[in-house]
Amino acid sequence: MRFWVGGYTADGGGSAEGIGVLHAGAPDSALAGGDLAFTGVAARTDSPSWVAAHPTLDVLYVAQEAAGTVQAFTRTGEETFAPLGGAVDAGDSVCHVAVAPSGDAVIASCYGDGRVVRFALDARGALGAPRIADGAEDPYSDAARQARAADVASLADLSSLADLSSLAGMVGAAAIGNLPLFGADAQAAAGAQASEAATEIATEEPTRVSRSHQSCFLPGGVIATTDLGFDLVRFWTVRGGDLHETQRVTLPPGCGPRHTVWHPSGHLYVVTELSLEVFVLAPEPGSRPGEGWRVISASPLADEASPGSDFAAEIALTRDAEYALVGIRGSNTIASLRVRDGGAAVVPVALADSGVDWPRHHVVERDTVLVAGQLSNEVAALSLDERTGAVGRVRRRVEVPSPTCLVAAP
Template sequence: MRLLLGGYTTDMGGDAAGIGLVHAGDPDGPTADGQLSLRTEVVATSSPSWLARHPRLDVVYAALEFRGEVQAYRRTGPDAWMPLGRPVAAGEAVCHVAVAPDGASLVASCWSDGRVVRMSIDDAGVPSAPVIAPAAVDPYGPVASAEPAADDLDLAAAARALREAAGPEFAHLVPGSDAPAAPHPGPDQESEAARPSRSHQARHLPGGLIVTTDMGLDLVRFWRDSPRGLRLVGQVTLPLGSGPRHTLWHPSGHLYVLTELSREVVVLGADRAGEWRMLSATGLIGSLDDDTAAEIAMTPDGETVYAGIRGSNTLGVLRVRGTGDRLEQLALVDAGVDWPRHHVVVRDTLLVAGQLSGEVVSMTRDPRTGVPGRVRHRVAAPSPTCILPVA
């Protein structure tokens, strides 16, 4: 199997030269349990920290984090890709791209400015027409309401557009435009300073729903797509300082949310009226106080979930219980790398990207318990941040 690698280049303190490529055993095979071998960079570019694939076309989309842009790449050979169209501006530190199941649009998430940006995709796979979604409101802020109204969201978006149109010379005349970004307070800290919005991921759910996470404001927001952009239809506030990072959709109809700062897997569920709420939370036992959670992935049968933990460099192994509304931790195992930024499951193989150790490793899962064994194969790969299996 072929694995495309996202990574950090020198502009973000990394060693990658662009999008990388690893062969896992037979590059044309359906499994990834064979020897890992690094190929030359597919294409040179600036810090493609996240990669996402078009559902029908041989096109991938890269979040160029340092430049704040999304770039499409078209496949021109088994191991060859080239830029498709021009890069599209998204926002500061764009760190994730999610492509709609019909391939007609994508959603980009931006960490530094908190933007959630919807882009159209044409028949050739070229993205364009970015539309910024309404900004998040801190549910723990002094002026935030529990459920922001649509009018409030429109005003927030209008205010931001006005500041951008005014430019640096007159932006200070718009209220709030000169508020400095404050460090994210921890769960036990109290601060009157405004917390920054930190959008981190978007996911398309069944029925046309879109979910996004805001790590800075402890929000999980739900949207509907429209020709004019994303429309907010609901949100769930997680505990203060939890830091929702990435999500996972379970076949039972539940949404699993990995929190970066509190290192938990939170289960969300919707009632018959479509209102989402928090059902349970499972802490990753054995993680350390200064650890941060990174990625969440699931086995093909939906029975086992893996949560990556940076710092102690481990993987939490959890079993799905009940109707999918709760999880139980089975084990905490060595990730085999330093700073496990991302991991994916391919059949019976777990692949982990070690951002700081500069390598990708593979492990075999126990067919009965789902617990991964020791590292079977390892390959040096410069500053990997994302693994994308491609046929």
Template sequence: MTRFWLGGYGSDMDGDAAGIGLLAGDEARPQTTLAYRGTVAPAPDPSWLAQHPSLDVVYAALEGSGEVAAFVRDGESSLRPLGAPVPAGAAVCHLAVSPDGRFLVASCYGDGRVVRIGLDFEGRLVPDAADRAAALRAALFGDDQHTPGAEPGQASDPYPTPTGTDPRVSHAHAAVFLRDGRIATTDLGFDLVRIWRPAATGLQLDHEVVLQRGSGPRHMVAHPSGHLHVVTEYSCEVFTLTADREGRWGLVSGVVVSAIATPGFDFPAELARSRDGETLYTALRGSNTIAALRVRGGGEIVEPLALADSGVDWPRHHLVHEGALLVAGQRSDTVSVLDIDERTGAPRDIRHTAPAPTPTCFLPVR
């Protein structure tokens, strides 16, 4: 049976989800029978879910309360809490678990924090003294850092706020583990991609990649070649980054998501890729479409490919799965399944839709 854990917004975030839900389809026709099967783990606003690399443990970003919670699989299709939730930061919206399962990185939209939380051998969250100190040192608060006397390691604003306008605010949004063990995170408010090194004391800022002011980098995906693709929420673009011989990351190219994407009306959300990395998919909240982009060369060239109806309202998250694209419609309280052209990778017709309470994130059940 095809099954997915489903994250969602609850009453604190103007949603109807009561916790982590379960989507499941029949064995014979898994994608056309996909349906919401109910809440499997009560939790407030589990808007993002992440899987431990080797254990049956799922982590949830409880966005409304600013906490991270761990759940262990307890049966074929159920979860139970694994310890108490751990504070992370305001509006924690994304989690990335290290490949070795020793810690996770939480990105907090509300206050700009990037927080490391340790994990023990059973997958429990471990906010010990070292990790608490590391979290404070890794915190990037929402002040305009382009000021005299900024402390070492704080972010500098390469595009100073014009006189007479409101100062910019830091909004951490996502993290990706890179091949060399470093971590890339986005700051949607300061238009930065930050590169971190894991250290004994937590996370150490290595350097920053500056994107155009007002672009709003949101989510990222690593290409098999090692390139990093970044989608921007405000300018509707996908930027490609790569590292030089010294390991310093920089911009290779940028492409507008779609010829009909309208900044200020369309707001790209998730960025996903096909298994081979030849196609990227992003959702445009506003026009409620899915834009596909072709990746060429060694991963450094990205070109618009196709545009399709998402089948939902406000497509917040999507996932490529077994030749189809699953889309979570936050405002329509539905999920959809789109066909993908096997030859070109372009999204096609809407194969199936099903009701689900304020869905925000899919996670395949292993």
């Protein structure tokens, strides 16, 4: 099989030179268990950290992460591509692109500023203008805490002694309640202590930032996106070329939803980067497209996984969708989870060495798992027991510069 390889170039701290080409066995084979060979660069471009293919055209779309742009490339030879139009602005640290099954649009996710962006595609597959969706709101923000901080901060701007008389009823007034109510020194001290109190209040909890990370096309024209920073899964439909949010599902604080995969049973599996879990979401029976979604179960990836030192990456299904495989960076392992209850639950069954350092992405091709080791600069091919879901030993490996994404060529 032939694969297109995304990676980090020098602008992203990596050693790749653009979109790479990987052979796993014969390039025209339907199997990926043969010898691995990295054959060079299909298109030179800056940090194509994520690559997605058009469903019917010989066109690739890349998230140029460091530049914050999305670029389309059209195939010019067996293993060569050229730009199709110019790069189009998406947002800060765009880290993922997904192509609609209909081939009429691309959705980009931006880690740096939380943007979700839709690009319409023309008949050639060229990108249209970016249509930025409404931003997310943190479901765990403490509006009262922020208001309290603002109230106390306003004390620093007191310009008259009369202002001090209003402190008694204010939250935080006790911090300056013993100050004498006269003299310029009292005003200065009040201002300093008020500023300090405001800072303390405002920093009671770490600042949370929206971090869009992935999009997934679901049946019925629904799109699911993850927000790793705000612990959200958002659901969208398209109206007049724009993304319209229909629902959002809030996951536990600090879990960090990263990637999703659609299970043929009708469930959405969400892997959380920080808490190392898989949440199973499903819509209420009879609900309209993009509405009625809820969490119905959750499972840890493995007992051995350690939040804080391990970070989940990709989630992928086996060919029969009986198992989900999740990469774990840090311990550099692959967790296997068995699908239960008609897709409504998953349970961990095995944990295996990924064979690489920092398994950023992996793909499952029958009885072979190909793993991109971002920090070890290699791709490894591991065996997979399709009956048990257990990932076995490394069969083969090949040097590949800073790989972050693998996409099977048609």
